[in-house]
Amino acid sequence: MKAAGRQKLDQRAFLEQVHECWDNGYLLSSKKIGSGAFSKVYLAYATQERMRHNSKLASDLRGKRHTMVAIKIVSTAEAPAEFSRKFLPREISSLNATYKHLNVVQLYETFANSRRTYLVLELAARGDLLEHINATSAHRRCPGLEEEEARRLLWQLVSAVAHCHNSGIVHRDLKCENILLDDRGCLKLSDFGFANRSGLKNSLLSTFCGSVAYTAPEILMSKKYNGEQADLWSLGVILYAMVTGKLPFKECQPHRMLYLMRRGPTFRPGLSPECQDLIRGLLQLRPRARLALQQVATHHWMLPAAHALFCTTLCAIPEKPEKPQLQTSLDNVEPSADSDPPRSLLQLWRPQLQGTSHESASSLTPEPPGACPRQVADSARLQLWRTETAGRRVGRSRHPLLLCSIWSVPGHYLVS
Numbered sequence: 001m002k003a004a005g006r007q008k009l010d011q012r013a014f015l016e017q018v019h020e021c022w023d024n025g026y027l028l029s030s031k032k033i034g035s036g037a038f039s040k041v042y043l044a045y046a047t048q049e050r051m052r053h054n055s056k057l058a059s060d061l062r063g064k065r066h067t068m069v070a071i072k073i074v075s076t077a078e079a080p081a082e083f084s085r086k087f088l089p090r091e092i093s094s095l096n097a098t099y100k101h102l103n104v105v106q107l108y109e110t111f112a113n114s115r116r117t118y119l120v121l122e123l124a125a126r127g128d129l130l131e132h133i134n135a136t137s138a139h140r141r142c143p144g145l146e147e148e149e150a151r152r153l154l155w156q157l158v159s160a161v162a163h164c165h166n167s168g169i170v171h172r173d174l175k176c177e178n179i180l181l182d183d184r185g186c187l188k189l190s191d192f193g194f195a196n197r198s199g200l201k202n203s204l205l206s207t208f209c210g211s212v213a214y215t216a217p218e219i220l221m222s223k224k225y226n227g228e229q230a231d232l233w234s235l236g237v238i239l240y241a242m243v244t245g246k247l248p249f250k251e252c253q254p255h256r257m258l259y260l261m262r263r264g265p266t267f268r269p270g271l272s273p274e275c276q277d278l279i280r281g282l283l284q285l286r287p288r289a290r291l292a293l294q295q296v297a298t299h300h301w302m303l304p305a306a307h308a309l310f311c312t313t314l315c316a317i318p319e320k321p322e323k324p325q326l327q328t329s330l331d332n333v334e335p336s337a338d339s340d341p342p343r344s345l346l347q348l349w350r351p352q353l354q355g356t357s358h359e360s361a362s363s364l365t366p367e368p369p370g371a372c373p374r375q376v377a378d379s380a381r382l383q384l385w386r387t388e389t390a391g392r393r394v395g396r397s398r399h400p401l402l403l404c405s406i407w408s409v410p411g412h413y414l415v416s
């Protein structure tokens, strides 16, 4: 009887939500795609009428060629007052601040009434990274992802986190469950419920956030911490989880956890030494000793990601009347004084405007129909040009993740 009563209430609440969404231009489906402490996330469809009035939504969905969105319904009437007053506004303002990055879930708009707040989000239909790791491990009959796939995903994650940090936002809850994948396998960082403004570069935070297994030791020790450096620790845990299918440190007791952290991670046989080195570089007890994001992106283990992106795209570039002088081999060529020196690697993560970069990419590198595989066209476009000093700056990336010059230096491509 009690259960039946509860079900009736749920049905009534759901119908109210359908009406409230409809009044705001969305058709709410009954497909629940997730739930959080005070929220439920449903698949929904944007109406043509809504798209006419919301250019942010219209331009993004036009690119995706569908009208699906995810609507997160937060029950503010049931949530603690502090959640509605503090955390929810922070989540919304963080999503607004990080808007327009290919690897950060997009917030198209919000609407609210006295009982609920609705967040209309970009849909990431393929579930979260944890599910993906588990499914892949089962399929391969070997725990973890292939290093190549982990590298591709980490590259996108680093780009997303750098975009957040450059926008003054620290995520503070980076974990596999908060990393979603869309229908093209593109990574989308989500759940900014614990995010905060990083404020001054060196200002310290004190709130305990995130999940213990991903939490930096300085937070477990209740010290004041730098949010960006704490995010770097979590990145190390995520990379470890991707390549081993396990968490590096798993203990319920914080003191036991700290003991394991001090000992450092152990690795399965067969994991490449470069990957181990990158994980160790991130899982440094001393926050300042951790690799910075630009060091992660240029780490030996990561370079094939930039390299692969670069080389696969070359196949996709149609012949031009004047062929660019492209250096494909990694010869010993060093930058000379007459070419621009590589600028800060941080440029790699200049806010990469999702729509704009796609648009400019397509207009700069027109493709004849059927000239290149779709995923290549979608995932990477490079605009090459002839340099006066041939063999130095070998290309200019138009990829939304890699808006940078690509330099050939002995043994590596260096992105700047």
Ligand SMILES: Nc1ncnc2c1ncn2[C@@H]1O[C@H](COP(=O)(O)OP(=O)(O)OP(=O)(O)O)[C@@H](O)[C@H]1O
Residues within 6 Å of the ligand: 033, 034, 035, 036, 037, 038, 039, 041, 070, 072, 105, 121, 122, 123, 124, 125, 127, 128, 177, 180, 190, 191, 192, 193
């Ligand atoms: N944009 C999205 N696309 C697809 N699924 C999503 C999206 N946003 C959230 N979800 C799903 O809904 C779940 C809950 O969303 P979210 O983590 O944002 O809520 P939360 O209330 O912050 O959760 P928690 O209490 O776990 O922190 C996610 O784990 C995910 O499975």
